[in-house]
Amino acid sequence: MRRWRAEEQCRRRQYCGDVHRPELGRRDDSKDVRQPSDRVRHRHRLPGSRAFVHPPDGATIVPYLAKELPKVSADGKTYTLTLRKGLSYSDGTPVKASDFPATIERDFKLDSPGVGFFANIAGADTFSKTKKGHISGIVTDNAAGTITIKLNSPQGDFVNILATEFAAPVPAKTPAKDQSTTPAPATGPYMIQSFKPNKGGVLVRNPKFDDSLLGGNVPKGNPDKITIDIISDPTIALQRVINGQDDWNYHQPPPDRLGTIQSKYADQYKTYIPANLYYFFMNVREKPFDDPNVRKAVNFGIDRAALVRIYGGLGTPTENVMPPTYPQYKKLNLYPYNLAKAKALIKGCNCASTPIVIWNHDRDIDPKATAYLADQLGKMGFTNVKQKIVNAAVYWTTIGNQATKAQIGFADWFQDYPHPLDWFDVLLNGKRITQTHNNNYANANFPAINNQIDKLKKEPLLNAKINAEWAQVDKQVDQNAPWAAFLNRQFIDFFNADMDLTGSCYTNHVLYTFDFALACKK
Template identity: 40%
Template sequence: MRGRSTGVLALVVAATLGVAACGGDEEKKGAEAGAEGKAGGIIKIAEPAQPDFLDPALSYTVDGWQALNLAYPGLVTFKREPGPASAEVVPGLAQDLPEVSEDGKTYTFKLREGLKFSDGKPLTATDFKASIERILEMDSQGAGLGFTNIVGGEDFLKTKKGGLDGIEADDATGEIVIKLEKPRGSFLYELAIPFGGVVPKDTPAKNQTKDPPPGAGRYTFEDVRVNRGFKMVKNPNFSEALNDTPIANGKPDGFDVTFAEAGNATTQIATNRVDAFTDNPAPDRVAELKSKYKERFEQFPTNSTFYFFMNSEVEPFDKLEVRQAVNHAIDPEAINRVQGGVLTPANTTLPPGVPGFEKSPDLYPYDLNKAKQLIKDAGAEGAEVTVWGNPENPTKPTVEYYTEVLNSIGLKAKTKIVPSETYFTTIGDRSAKTQTGWANWFQDYPHPANFIDTLVNPDRVVATGNNNYSYNAEDKELATKINALAAEPELTPEVNKRWAEVDREIQEKAYWAVYGNRKQTTFFSERLDFENCKGRHATYTQDWSQFCLK
């Protein structure tokens, strides 16, 4: 998934996550039994801006997912425990993990009995089917995960007619059968993220951010004020059938979420007016926080990749030499200084914690003279380039740095800043022909397909809702390799080696200019239990349900 300017992370390196979980309400059992931390209270959270969407079918940023995962569980879910265990998929609305056919193309689930939405209405098998169809009907950027691989998915995405033949839903028995066009090793993970969340079948196929629909999660939305904030409160109709699942976790009574830029949010936490921030602090405040607030401030690495995308369908980035020149021209250490020292320099598509990662020599070491020569060789001197970014700190200064670099090697570049909440949908519109700009990715689940298939597969290039901003649709050879790997049922050493080889091919073709992997921050007010309730999570980074007061 995408982060904001500083990313708000994803999978956390195992060695950094040795903290005990908080668990849920005092009366809860199962996963929360014996957990430390105080129950109750309202946690005040600051986010850097309005999340892209408060709609599980549309949101694809951490800012959105941290809230949405608490309200919209799916058939399966992730554990709510700190550390690597939180990447494990377990039953959610379904009674058990699915029965999977020998060919890996049919998944059979059965819903738990007595499920209901937060408005008290029953949750049925056909609600699940309608929820997945809604993703495709709205051209969601999540459609290209495993959902178009469901039988009939590609046709329904294009025509919006006929529904999904590949999902059979029986409300009488609660049985759900999902049939895939081809095996997909990451499909169960994709059902566990918010795109797999279930909403009522009569939910309109349009953005519901202003009035989020009912869900079956531990919390529900209340008082949504677009661009100002929102609240989440305990679900008054929470299903008893979910009491022994991670979905039941939730120490706080609720959350009061407001929006503030990094500098303001940092001050509010330092003075205990806000309890937590979902992004990194202002770069110029990091040294102060490490020194003055070390008892409630901590940095840790994430499985993330930060890069500049280059659209290979438009000039001048349709030329390999220009893309190579950009890679030689960017200086990861300079960018790290701009961003306050929160980067680890990188050159691979996959970050170190993801299966398939292989450390390899940088094909494009920093060399401005070589970059200038490549621009000359490509006949691209003076080519006009628009560099896209959003106004958040440090994205904007990073984009400004990038623009200066492009000018220094002979291009004629200018910066274009668009609002954060519409940035990714804007650059994901193929017709916009966005040339180059800032992008990042934080792991949704521990599988190389989540980076390479989602972000660089030429077959994933569509009209709107793209995650592949390289727009390398003509690279059929690369697509064939990625598709074959995505269909592998297991990540064996041989399969991981092939993923690493594809990663190297992507580097050779210079579709991205990768510059780093992100460190993320936990910074709490004095009200929160920093020792026991950091709430770090492999997928959502910060699991609000694990937060707790002292």
């Protein structure tokens, strides 16, 4: 949750003072976006890192540091960008075309969870193994400002990938180590002035930002200063906003406070549903979940409506990988709640005594979901079920390390960009399984699904035919049951009474949710 405090009176729809934002710490332990503290999941993108192209509303890509959108060759394998002239980082260093390959190479050197996005670039596979030399498929000309990227095969989502923070350039000289406490210079309207892990940070205006150079594709922002404080207790965070100490609550309100918020503070909150999925992964390499019937039993044995209630009723039950906002979505209902059928499947596997450890982190309502799962596994017939709750700061890297051998556990996903590949290729393509920082927690590796993902990856456009094929992949995943998907969650943004929530002052970005850079006071 993040706290805002104005230190001087400002006129309506501007915010001239200091903005304080107490923030949930589970995914902000590193402010170097290449670092593995959080795969993606950067639900709130800092308004400092910007890429060559940019999704201002999350769904439409526009040129930012580049003069225009990439030029793509007829065979779909070569992308060419040209830098705008006169650009510099917040420290005055000129932005150069050669910063791009250095940035991608830095991603690999850091073992960033984003490197999988760039695996299709020619030479990236060799560089990922040696960390020496350069990626041969990226050629730049600083004098002309051009960047040419050669892919091994066509890739329909590559322009989206170029708009992610993993592709946002930093100066080529930036060290290949975590820069959280000595932030790299920025190209956006703000820069990170300071950051202290597990405590907070400060963002201030980038003195080198000039929106006239960028075609008006990024607003200047309203606050002059944004202070981030990390506060882990959602009840305390909520009360501080109610008291007027803080301006916005990143935390989701505790379920027992929802009624009060809706009745007493109806004009101080907004609800929204980002493209997200909450699910239980089942590691197909580990017993008993190497047995597909056991995985199907888990799907039959959880009541998804009950799990929605655990989250305060804010959400809808689901079995699908893709969220219902996607045009490729076709509702699946292969596993209606049937505890008797789940019991029969477990009885048939002769595995009821197999020790099971359920993994989860210690934040938000999520531990209650795995507590429910543990109870249901017991009802299905398993006799040795335990939970392993670990610190949220290390949870994702822990379960993403093959040495952990996590059998089953909680996971969620928030889109990096609106394309099916961000779900299936990143999370379920067996060819992208890694030893560490693995996003495929189930180690799902089904050849037919892998091959279909790879086939569809080459499609340059999403049309009705391709959308139907993605819907079929969704069904194939459900049939193989590496997950028990259960929830598309709804969220609440809660503000104190001084905040203006009208017009552009409240902008909820498709990818990064509330845009705090546009916040206003009444």
